[in-house]
Amino acid sequence: MHLYDYSSTHNNNPLKNLTAVRNYRVYTEQHLEAIPQIARLSPAQRRAMQVVAKVLPFRVNQYVIDELIDWNNIPHDSIFQLTFPQQDMLAPEDFDRIASMLDAQADPASLQTAIKAIREQLNPHPAAQQSLNVPRLDGEHLDGMQHKYRETVLFFPSQGQTCHSYCTFCFRWAQFVGDKSLRIATSESTLLHRYLERHREVTDLLITGGDPMIMKTRHLTSYLEPLATPAFEHLQTIRIGTKALSYWPHRFVLDDDAHALLQLLEKLVQAGKHVSIMAHCNHWRELDTPIAREAIRKLRETGVVIRSQSPLVAHINDDAEIWARMWKDQVKQGIVPYYMFVERNTGAKRYFEVPLVKAWEIYRTAIQQVSGMGRTARGPSMSAGPGKVEIQGVADINGERVFVLRFIQGRNPDWVQRPFFARYDAQATWLDDLRPAFGEQKFFFEEEYAAMSRDEHGLLMN
Numbered sequence: 001m002h003l004y005d006y007s008s009t010h011n012n013n014p015l016k017n018l019t020a021v022r023n024y025r026v027y028t029e030q031h032l033e034a035i036p037q038i039a040r041l042s043p044a045q046r047r048a049m050q051v052v053a054k055v056l057p058f059r060v061n062q063y064v065i066d067e068l069i070d071w072n073n074i075p076h077d078s079i080f081q082l083t084f085p086q087q088d089m090l091a092p093e094d095f096d097r098i099a100s101m102l103d104a105q106a107d108p109a110s111l112q113t114a115i116k117a118i119r120e121q122l123n124p125h126p127a128a129q130q131s132l133n134v135p136r137l138d139g140e141h142l143d144g145m146q147h148k149y150r151e152t153v154l155f156f157p158s159q160g161q162t163c164h165s166y167c168t169f170c171f172r173w174a175q176f177v178g179d180k181s182l183r184i185a186t187s188e189s190t191l192l193h194r195y196l197e198r199h200r201e202v203t204d205l206l207i208t209g210g211d212p213m214i215m216k217t218r219h220l221t222s223y224l225e226p227l228a229t230p231a232f233e234h235l236q237t238i239r240i241g242t243k244a245l246s247y248w249p250h251r252f253v254l255d256d257d258a259h260a261l262l263q264l265l266e267k268l269v270q271a272g273k274h275v276s277i278m279a280h281c282n283h284w285r286e287l288d289t290p291i292a293r294e295a296i297r298k299l300r301e302t303g304v305v306i307r308s309q310s311p312l313v314a315h316i317n318d319d320a321e322i323w324a325r326m327w328k329d330q331v332k333q334g335i336v337p338y339y340m341f342v343e344r345n346t347g348a349k350r351y352f353e354v355p356l357v358k359a360w361e362i363y364r365t366a367i368q369q370v371s372g373m374g375r376t377a378r379g380p381s382m383s384a385g386p387g388k389v390e391i392q393g394v395a396d397i398n399g400e401r402v403f404v405l406r407f408i409q410g411r412n413p414d415w416v417q418r419p420f421f422a423r424y425d426a427q428a429t430w431l432d433d434l435r436p437a438f439g440e441q442k443f444f445f446e447e448e449y450a451a452m453s454r455d456e457h458g459l460l461m462n
């Protein structure tokens with residue numbers, strides 16, 4: 001087996017001067033005022049960001065600030081909205097409460113109590129992540145793993161539970177606020193390997209975070225390299241969820257261990273694994289920089305497939321033109337458009353949510369503009385407790401206006417691809433808002449799902 005030498009860049013390397021922007025500097029809540037461009041905002045806007053950043057996580061790096069945000073268009077710029085806290089992300093009463101405590105220089109313990117109370121109202125673990133999906137091995141809970149669907153295991157390596165920058169809408173926000181009880185992570189690679197060895201039905205492993213690509217290559221190697229051995233032959237696909245192509249593409253090009261990372265990925269591919277980089281990308285601008293283009297090129301050279309997914313989020317990408325251009329650009333760069341998600345029912349949902357009907361209209365308008373190669377994007381899809389539910393459309397059936405829905409993934413595999421119907425509701429933003437159509441009392445899956453939820457471990461009894 002020959003592993004390519006990834007240390008050299010392309011012959012017509014457009015990146016000769018990019019080492020100049022390799023300087024990795026991160027700003028968090030304490031350093032907001034140190035960002036020079038922030039001076040363009042009014043004192044009231046800066047104050048509002050400070051207040052919100054007390055409750056919800058904030059982290060942005062120099063690359064995002066300098067290369068992705070259009071500072072001539074703040075506060076409306078999509079990437080600014082994607083990374084910087086906004087006042088309306090908190091309910092007015094919560095915002096006022098924290099703001100007045102800060103003004104009064106409240107003691108730190110009272111401030112923390114108030115912050116914690118607000119966080120707890122924000123549904124820190126949507127879709128019962130912490131209770132329903134945690135697998136067991138020899139009777140022990142495997143924290144840091146989820147086994148929600150029969151063939152797929154999610155793994156949260158403890159070194160990968162942060163990101164190069166944080167997205168303001170992130171449904172995993174609870175992992176970043178420093179409350180250990182809200183975190184899902186493990187450093188137990190041995191347990192992961194033992195669980196996978198025993199569960200031959202698992203064909204797909206999703207390494208997720210945070211962003212696993214924040215980890216050093218040596219850590220990724222300890223988790224992933226053993227999977228290339230015959231003991232894991234049943235494991236066909238290794239997916240790595242990451243936003244590094246957007247927030248720090250240098251990870252694949254200029255970082256000290258970028259070369260080793262590419263070699264690791266190639267080794268897995270050579271061992272017969274389908275390695276898929278699940279690139280989280282909200283806006284076409286994220287992949288439109290020279291370094292991002294080079295990172296994509298280098299990744300593809302290893303034989304991995306890059307798929308892109310994103311939620312549809314108000315203030316950031318609730319516009320069909322943004323999606324159409326994003327999907328077209330991605331196809332051009334060899335990326336497979338994969339999912340349009342509905343913003344989840346957690347965190348700052350009040351600011352970012354989009355009515356389901358609008359989400360469907362945006363999807364439809366955007367997908368009509370791309371060729372068949374871009375129509376691989378599914379959605380809009382809700383990652384809800386019972387499974388991934390796609391809004392297929394709005395229809396009038398026997399005089400009743402309905403949403404046509406289907407499970408793309410279901411806690412019970414038999415639910416998948418069964419069309420079902422909900423009463424049309426122009427305001428609905430999530431599955432919980434929907435009611436069955438045609439006078440039915442319950443959706444077809446509800447009783448079974450309730451029974452699964454009563455069993456703390458869902459489908460994972462062994």
Ligand code: SF4
Pocket residue numbers: 162163165166167170171172173209210211242243280
């Ligand atoms: S990169 Fe992913 S995990 Fe990290 S903040 Fe953004 S959405 Fe959340």
